[in-house]
Amino acid sequence: MALRTMLTRKIVGSGLGIGLLQSRSLQTVALPDLAYDYGSLEPVISGEIMQLHHQKHHQSYVTNYNKALEQLSDAIVKGDASTVVKLQAAIKFNGGGHINHSIFWKNLAPVSVGGGEPPKDSLGWAIDLHFGSVEALIQKINNEGAALQGSGWVWLGVDKELKKLVVETTANQDPLVTKGLSLVPLLGIDVWEHAYYLQYKNVKPDYLKNIWKVVDWKYASHVYEKEFPKS
Amino acid sequence: MQIFLHLKNGILNESFISSFKCSVQMKCISRRTELGWDIRIKCSSLPHLQKVEHYGLRRAPKVVAYYGLKRPPYKLDALEPYMSQKTLEMHWGEHHRGYVEVLNKHLGKNDILYGYTMDELVKVTYNNGNPLPEFNDAAQVYNHDFFWESMQPGGGDSPKLGLLRQLEKDFGSFTNFKENFIEAAITLFGSGWVWLVLKRKEKRLAVVKTSNAVSPIVWDDIPIICLDLWEHAYYLDYKNDRGKYANVFMNHLVSWHAATARICRAQSFVNLGEPKIPVA
Numbered sequence: 268m269a270l271r272t273m274l275t276r277k278i279v280g281s282g283l284g285i286g287l288l289q290s291r292s293l294q295t296v297a298l299p300d301l302a303y304d305y306g307s308l309e310p311v312i313s314g315e316i317m318q319l320h321h322q323k324h325h326q327s328y329v330t331n332y333n334k335a336l337e338q339l340s341d342a343i344v345k346g347d348a349s350t351v352v353k354l355q356a357a358i359k360f361n362g363g364g365h366i367n368h369s370i371f372w373k374n375l376a377p378v379s380v381g382g383g384e385p386p387k388d389s390l391g392w393a394i395d396l397h398f399g400s401v402e403a404l405i406q407k408i409n410n411e412g413a414a415l416q417g418s419g420w421v422w423l424g425v426d427k428e429l430k431k432l433v434v435e436t437t438a439n440q441d442p443l444v445t446k447g448l449s450l451v452p453l454l455g456i457d458v459w460e461h462a463y464y465l466q467y468k469n470v471k472p473d474y475l476k477n478i479w480k481v482v483d484w485k486y487a488s489h490v491y492e493k494e495f496p497k498s
Numbered sequence: 499m500q501i502f503l504h505l506k507n508g509i510l511n512e513s514f515i516s517s518f519k520c521s522v523q524m525k526c527i528s529r530r531t532e533l534g535w536d537i538r539i540k541c542s543s544l545p546h547l548q549k550v551e552h553y554g555l556r557r558a559p560k561v562v563a564y565y566g567l568k569r570p571p572y573k574l575d576a577l578e579p580y581m582s583q584k585t586l587e588m589h590w591g592e593h594h595r596g597y598v599e600v601l602n603k604h605l606g607k608n609d610i611l612y613g614y615t616m617d618e619l620v621k622v623t624y625n626n627g628n629p630l631p632e633f634n635d636a637a638q639v640y641n642h643d644f645f646w647e648s649m650q651p652g653g654g655d656s657p658k659l660g661l662l663r664q665l666e667k668d669f670g671s672f673t674n675f676k677e678n679f680i681e682a683a684i685t686l687f688g689s690g691w692v693w694l695v696l697k698r699k700e701k702r703l704a705v706v707k708t709s710n711a712v713s714p715i716v717w718d719d720i721p722i723i724c725l726d727l728w729e730h731a732y733y734l735d736y737k738n739d740r741g742k743y744a745n746v747f748m749n750h751l752v753s754w755h756a757a758t759a760r761i762c763r764a765q766s767f768v769n770l771g772e773p774k775i776p777v778a
Contacts, residue, residue, distance in 0.1 A: 323738040360687045416634050417689040417710035418729070439688035460689075460729035461738060469592045469730060 293340050295333040298326050299369050307377040311481045313466045321372070324461055328364030328440070335361055363440035367420055370455050376483035386484035390453070390491040393425075397432045404434070409475040411436050412458045422446075423454040423487070425494055451494055453487040564602045565616065565639060567595050570646035577651055580750045585734045593730055594642040601635035616640050617715050624716040637711035641691060641724065644713075648723040650753035657754040661761050664770065668703040676748050678705050679725075683744035689728040692744075694757070695719040696764045701771075720764040722757045 301321060306314030335357040342350035376382035385401050386394060398404040404423070411434055412421040419438045426433055427449040435446045443452040456478060463474035570590060575583035605611055611632060614622060620640050623633035656662065656672050669675035675694075682692045682705050690709040697704050697719050706714050714721050725747050726732075732743040 319737055327738070356687070419688075460733060464730060464733045465737075468588055469596070 293336060295336060296329055296365055298329045299372065301372050303375075303377050303380070307379070308375060308382070308481045311477045312375075312463075316461075316463070316465050319465075320368075320457075320462060325365070325368040328361045328368065331357065332361035332365050360440050363442045363445075366442050367440055367455055367457070370452055371457050373486050374454050374456075374483055375478075375481050376486075378481065381485055382481040382483055383479060384484060386488055388488060388492070389495065389497060390484070390488040393432055393491070405479055407434050408456065409472065412456060412475045413472050415458055418459040421456050421458055422450075422452050424450040424452050425491060426450055427494060430495065451490065453490050454482065564605045565598055567598045568643050568646075570649075572649075572651050577649060577751060580735075580746045581649070582735050585731070588734065589726075589731060590642070590646065594639070597635045597638040597642065601632065601639055604632045604635065616643070620713060621716055624712075634711045637713055640715075641711065641713050641726070644721060644724050645691075645726050647756050648725075648753055649747075649751045650755065653753045654748065654750040655754065657757060659758075660773070661754065661758050663774070664703055664761070675703075675705070680741065680744045680748060682707050683725060683727055684741050686727050691724050691726060693724045694722045696722060696761060696768055698768055701768055720760070720767065722760050722764070723752055 298321070301317075304314075305317040305321070308314075308317060335354050339351060339354045339358065341347075342354065385391070391401070394401055394404050398407065408421055408423060415421065415436050415438075417438065419436055419441075420443075422433075422435045422437065422443045424433050424435055424443050424447075425431070426447065429449070432453075433447075433450065435443060435450065437443060437446060443450045443455070456475065458471065458475075463471065467474040567590075570586070574586040574590065577586065611619060611622065616636070617640060619636045620633070623630045623636050625633070657665065662672060665672055665675050669678060679692060679694065686692060686707045686709075688709060690707060691713065693706045693708065693714050695704055695706050695714045696702070703722070706719070708714065713724075725744065727740065732740065736743040736746075
């Protein structure tokens with residue numbers, strides 16, 4: 268079965284319902300493609316997990332978000348305030364799930380294309396300034412991730428206004444902005460059990476230790492430099 | 499020095515107590531709680547156990563008993579093929595055991611929480627919505643104990659007699675209740691639990707969703723059955739298919755015997771009205 272997942276190509280996003288909805292000028296979301304094969308992050312993250320994570324979990328967030336969006340637009344048009352408010356939880360959860368996972372796929376890269384290479388340039392200096400070293404930052408993120416109860420995410424973000432790096436956790440699928448409106452996510456690590464259970468079982472610390480081997484610091488640097496362009 | 503021995507529905511071992519080589523004053527407090535008997539024994543006037551090495555005295559065994567890992571009431575492979583042995587080995591052997599060990603470690607550092615029964619500990623550490631750090635582990639131990647006992651090999655089917663009548667009264671029909679329960683399981687966001695509870699104030703059954711480690715006993719309701727919806731409970735068997743897991747639970751795993759026993763006990767605390775005695 269592992270062989271089959273490694274040979275499986277990435278799936279194009281589902282276009283179901285987009286035609287119908289666009290006639291009402293409602294912008295729905297679609298499942299983004301991965302820039303790499305499901306099996307290319309082995310042995311850090313198994314191809315089976317990547318496939319399930321992308322094709323089932325992320326897809327269900329996309330589907331449910333689109334559904335909730337359609338119900339929301341109906342309720343807004345009808346002026347049904349109580350339904351609008353009731354749908355907020357579903358939108359936050361599924362929309363957050365879509366946003367977070369979209370960032371997550373870009374945060375990972377196979378070793379062959381630079382996954383795991385430590386950060387350089389402005390992000391590297393900022394990390395050394397705020398945390399002392401990349402190792403210290405990794406240690407901090409891993410500790411926060413391991414201590415998180417239940418489902419959630421652990422983030423490396425940058426505060427746009429205060430111009431400093433922060434390590435934050437969010438519960439369930441809450442995006443980083445729920446912890447601060449000026450926070451921009453650079454790196455997110457999914458610590459929901461579905462992200463590691465089939466491979467690491469309950470040993471979350473091992474997952475956190477190993478994932479750094481496939482983290483794409485280049486993408487994080489890219490986001491950081493967009494926020495704080497080099498003068 | 500005081501050491502509390504706490505036993506939850508356990509058997510007191512006489513020789514264990516007499517192994518303390520000192521004069522021991524024992525005060526035995528036994529109390530009936532909703533989920534069974536609780537026996538607390540307070541031993542006082544024990545010798546100092548800390549610094550005795552250089553006096554050549556034989557150290558009395560430093561025995562402290564907190565909470566133990568309760569076995570499920572069936573073998574770990576008894577729930578196949580609906581819940582695999584692998585899942586039970588991981589879920590009970592690693593997750594549940596881990597919670598017990600962390601809880602005992604917490605209690606070892608701070609004796610302010612000694613002497614509670616499991617459900618009292620959960621309520622106290624919940625601290626009315628501002629949970630203490632021990633809450634997560636205490637509550638998860640309680641929840642998992644409850645969960646194993648809510649299932650049985652050859653479970654499912656439907657409840658009978660009084661429980662069935664009460665379910666029909668509060669949900670319309672048993673099928674309606676089942677749909678309600680499964681719907682709650684599917685729509686729960688993140689990790690948590692789904693419960694069938696007897697609400698004390700409303701005097702009726704209801705389906706309740708809770709997040710992470712919370713359980714309805716913190717709101718003083720009486721749980722009847724529960725379903726673990728943390729991903730570790732079903733991921734190995736059903737991957738992401740929560741709906742299938744919930745269906746299988748309802749149709750093949752849930753123990754209505756346990757549920758009936760619990761609602762019978764609950765009725766001594768909540769008045770569910772007069773029984774319907776048919777008129778001749």
